[in-house]
Amino acid sequence: MRSVLEMIKYRLHIFFKRHLYVMPMVVLALFDGFCFSLKPVHPITGMIMLCFVLFLIMVWTGWMIMEKEDPVEEQLLQLRVVRKRSYYMGKCLFLLAVGLIFAVFALAVPMLLSVQPIGGVFSRPVTVGDLAQAFLLLLGCSCCGIALGGLLSFQVMRDRKFALLLTLLLAVVTVLASTLKKYAVVGWFMWLLPPVSDIAEVYVSCEYFQPGQTTILFAAMVFYGILYLLVHSALCYKRGF
Amino acid sequence: MIHLQQISKKYDEKWILKDINQYFPEGSATAIVGHNGCGKSTLLKILSGLVVPSKGRVQYDRPITFHYVPEKFPAIPLTAEQYLLHTGVMDGLPVSQARVRIRELAEDFYVTEHLQSDMTVLSKGTLQKIGVIQAILTVPDVLLLDEPLSGQDVDSQKVFVEKINDLRSRGITLLMSCHEPELVEAITEKSYTIAQGVLVPASVAKEDRYLVLLHWAGAAEEKQRAGERLKGISEDILPYGEGYQIRLTQQACDCRLEEILAQGWKLRSLQKIQTGEKVSL
Numbered sequence: 001m002r003s004v005l006e007m008i009k010y011r012l013h014i015f016f017k018r019h020l021y022v023m024p025m026v027v028l029a030l031f032d033g034f035c036f037s038l039k040p041v042h043p044i045t046g047m048i049m050l051c052f053v054l055f056l057i058m059v060w061t062g063w064m065i066m067e068k069e070d071p072v073e074e075q076l077l078q079l080r081v082v083r084k085r086s087y088y089m090g091k092c093l094f095l096l097a098v099g100l101i102f103a104v105f106a107l108a109v110p111m112l113l114s115v116q117p118i119g120g121v122f123s124r125p126v127t128v129g130d131l132a133q134a135f136l137l138l139l140g141c142s143c144c145g146i147a148l149g150g151l152l153s154f155q156v157m158r159d160r161k162f163a164l165l166l167t168l169l170l171a172v173v174t175v176l177a178s179t180l181k182k183y184a185v186v187g188w189f190m191w192l193l194p195p196v197s198d199i200a201e202v203y204v205s206c207e208y209f210q211p212g213q214t215t216i217l218f219a220a221m222v223f224y225g226i227l228y229l230l231v232h233s234a235l236c237y238k239r240g241f
Numbered sequence: 242m243i244h245l246q247q248i249s250k251k252y253d254e255k256w257i258l259k260d261i262n263q264y265f266p267e268g269s270a271t272a273i274v275g276h277n278g279c280g281k282s283t284l285l286k287i288l289s290g291l292v293v294p295s296k297g298r299v300q301y302d303r304p305i306t307f308h309y310v311p312e313k314f315p316a317i318p319l320t321a322e323q324y325l326l327h328t329g330v331m332d333g334l335p336v337s338q339a340r341v342r343i344r345e346l347a348e349d350f351y352v353t354e355h356l357q358s359d360m361t362v363l364s365k366g367t368l369q370k371i372g373v374i375q376a377i378l379t380v381p382d383v384l385l386l387d388e389p390l391s392g393q394d395v396d397s398q399k400v401f402v403e404k405i406n407d408l409r410s411r412g413i414t415l416l417m418s419c420h421e422p423e424l425v426e427a428i429t430e431k432s433y434t435i436a437q438g439v440l441v442p443a444s445v446a447k448e449d450r451y452l453v454l455l456h457w458a459g460a461a462e463e464k465q466r467a468g469e470r471l472k473g474i475s476e477d478i479l480p481y482g483e484g485y486q487i488r489l490t491q492q493a494c495d496c497r498l499e500e501i502l503a504q505g506w507k508l509r510s511l512q513k514i515q516t517g518e519k520v521s522l
Binding site: 006077078083 | 305311317
């Protein structure tokens with residue numbers, strides 16, 4: 001377990017040293033700035049938009065992390081642990097940790113605006129419950145986004161252009177899923193994608209978040225995130241370097 | 242310890258390895274020699290489970306820790322010390338102990354002043370030394386060496402041989418892919434080569450080589466012409482102070498040394514430098 005924890009620390013260290021977080025965080029900050037400058041914004045609407053954008057940014061981040069991986073560096077890491085499973089567990093936990101960092105960062109701006117309202121940014125007072133549930137939704141989007149972005153890594157798909165196109169397609173379809181569900185044939189495949197678009201479907205006309213619905217959405221998105229990570233790990237395990 | 246059973250590997254419709262059956266017992270030291278692209282590195286990676294064979298299986302007697310020195314160590318964006326500390330802790334060393342061990346090995350390999358440098362700015366040779374240090378921070382069950390000496394200076398090569406032999410005395414299993422015959426001689430006991438995808442013992446014809454230091458004692462105006470004549474005797478010739486150093490096989494030494502001295506050169510030193518190895522099937 002100590003090896004796995006150190007591996008996560010090592011990966012985070014490399015992630016920050018490679019500055020892979022900079023561009024996604026800049027884009028996220030710009031969106032935060034844009035979204036919450038359109039005052040007065042409804043807290044639910046703002047958070048739903050933020051969830052969608054965070055999901056897409058995390059797909060991008062997950063893709064970048066996998067693209068920047070050095071195969072020799074990964075081979076050295078894999079050999080450091082006796083069990084291959086520990087290596088893949090460390091990798092999955094690292095991705096989830098990055099997801100957590102981005103979810104916290106995404107929530108920071110609306111949270112600060114709600115604590116110290118600047119000229120009535122929100123159309124109604126933001127409650128602690130709003131923030132807590134928004135965080136869960138952001139975390140769910142972040143986890144399934146990064147897992148989807150990292151799914152088609154070099155070990156899984158050698159044709160990088162096709163992998164990029166497929167990842168982009170999956171990300172866009174995930175965001176538009178609630179619209180596409182109406183078409184029977186396409187709709188049948190939607191169960192393969194995380195229920196990010198369901199957030200809008202559930203909360204579009206709500207005044208407040210509902211803990212039960214939020215928990216279900218969060219659990220479903222985390223489930224998909226973990227499922228993608230497991231599929232990715234299994235494929236890498238089978239194919240090797 | 243490691244049993245290869247009917248291992249075959251195909252890349253781009255070409256079979257690199259074909260039906261390899263081999264057992265590597267615990268504590269053995271084996272070299273795999275041969276030309277570039279014959280499948281040496283692939284075989285090492287299959288042995289360690291990094292590469293999945295197209296056919297066959299690798300069986301281990303027990304769970305094994307592998308440490309690996311790759312042919313080209315990656316330039317990781319951390320300082321050498323940060324990287325080695327992470328790897329040391331992953332290997333189970335407490336931070337303080339890892340730090341001490343890193344310092345010791347860095348001193349042995351003459352890289353102490355590079356420990357605080359970012360690995361992206363280190364030379365190929367220094368990076369390779371970091372690669373060796375990370376592999377021997379702790380004692381693994383199996384040490385995989387893939388062209389471990391590429392780009393390393395002579396002093397570090399000697400330290401490397403000492404360290405590896407020290408690890409061997411502690412019972413580790415060594416598997417190495419290598420081109421340098423002197424290294425094969427110094428640290429391994431068996432050699433194999435891969436011929437048309439098949440692992441076969443490499444028969445070794447030993448041939449001693451000597452480093453000869455020569456000083457010109459004749460007329461100064463004759464020196465340049467004498468130097469040209471030396472180049473006709475050996476292509477392995479370098480200026481050495483006022484004279485030259487040449488490398489000769491034992492047979493060439495016996496035949497040509499008298500001729501060299503007759504030309505007006507004085508012998509300053511004659512040193513056996515390696516036991517060469519001609520690999521043949």
